[in-house]
Amino acid sequence: MATTVKNRPDAVPRPAAGARRGRRPKGDAQSSRRLAAVLLSPTLLVLALVVGYPVIAGFRESLYSRGQQLDADGFVVEGERFVGLDNYTAVFSGDRGDAFWNAFYNTTFFTVTTVALETVIGVVMALIMHQAFRGRAFVRASILVPWAIPTAISGLLWRWIFQHDGVANAVLRQQVLWTADGLESKIAVIIAEVWKTSPFIGLLVLAGLQMIPREVYEAARVDGAGPLQRFWRITLPLVKPTLLVAVLFRMLDALRMFDLPAVLIGVNKDSVETLTMLSWFEANNVRYGSAAAYATILFVYIAVIAYLFVRLLGADIIGQAKQTGKQRQTRKKAKA
């Protein structure tokens, strides 16, 4: 083989067969760069087509107005018309401004409350499942049930539970109007959302927990660490990368909440109106321009939150990748 000839005498001795890659760092870096390009391109291509293009097209849409309108002289104008930032200024002014800030508040409120509750409940669930030996299969199957139910169906289910003469009121012996427009409906949405999605976090954290070597716990126990200490000093740090990804995805998902409040309470209800619902309502009324404007504002809001999250908490997600890379390089140099 050609590469065998290229081997320098000081290289680590190894069988010649299959040794296609040069030991020299430069050649390796080049080939891994080419390999990376090949491996990444399908993903990037698909994402550019199904996510990149629509968002750009949507932004363009937000600068246009369509449908029948009266122009300055009172004539009816049909079709698309460039309106610049009019769609955006309209969002923030008057009645629609109130509706926007209400939806903005609801979106933020739902995200903060549901994700906080989900994280705590999810981690507890994962710890319980990890502790349990008999019955783990059963509990894992049951934990997957709420999450396996499609959001639209779970919305219907909770609407059924929260009926005025439904089972929730029967259990509480109260007459709460859950699905009316008020604070109760906010609570109903939070309960339904947390029920449905905390298993998602539980499942991911469990997968992370199972990656932790048992010996680490043994060693800690020998060194006299109590259960709480083991949780804070071992479990949490080691599970953190998995947990951070789970929480980040939940946050991004909660920020664009739509199906659940729409099915459970209804569209156009002040108490549960989210930004996506507002945008959907506009699109449903064929006001694509302002729908796209709402969507773009939501997009920017989500981008800011995600950026802050990665910057403040997830910094070591990417830092980990760098560290692994550095270790590799030093190891390679040591071998060369």
Next chain:
Amino acid sequence: MTAVRAPRAAARPAKPWPARLRGALPYAGIALVALYCLAPFYWMVISAFRRPQDQFDNTPVPVRWSVENFTAVFGGNNDFGRALLNSLIVAGTTTVLTLVIGVFTAYALARLNFPFKNAVLGIIIATTMFPGISQLIPLLKLFTDIGWINTYQAMILPSLGFALPLTVWMLTTFFRQLPFELEQAAMVDGCTRGQAFRKIIVPLAAPGVFTTAIITFIAAWNEFVIALSVVNEQQMQTATVAISKFTGISGHDQPFGTQMAAGVIVTVPLVIVVLIFQRRIVAGLAAGGVK
């Protein structure tokens, strides 16, 4: 795993009372978790089996069991069997495609060094945060132009948009936690990078890959807004869309009984999928060298 556990269990009887309590605690925990997860689901099942005229009873078990709600699901002009098949095709294809594409990308992100790696990571995570609503309208327009309305690809392609980044991120996290030394050792022993990937990384990563498969499949199966928008023929509707369009036979304001029955039917394939993959996960963990 039980073999590893055994010595510790044998050591316990030394402290009888707290040990027994500690032994019972996990079961209490399990019971609590199962109750939390299953109680609403139980209510869905029970409501599905009530007779339509008893629908508003709040007894924990139906006074009179009935499958009337289930026959209503498949009866009339609902064509729910076809809807289930559509869901299976769309969700299955999405899962296979994202896994095939995602495994390679995640491997590159977790293992290889290349310029703009952080930029690529950034792009992939950025795509997850794009609100679906802003993706929908332009794609709908595109699909109308190229005649893709009422096709499977019109549902599958947009689903890749939310499934792929999720898959890549989860796989990357899993791959990073794998012992890279083993791969390096295999390469020192004469494996090519491809061989090292196939023979060392893939078996070790299997639990993570299967967890990812479950998550992707369920996310695709539960997809609602895209399928609702790019399809207007009943023949091509997925199950979730079909249920949302149920109209009550009895003419009540909302056909809760029929919808609960349909919900039960929709979750059964998922429970089967979960059970199949779950065994693989447990086997993979028991045999895996990740410990």
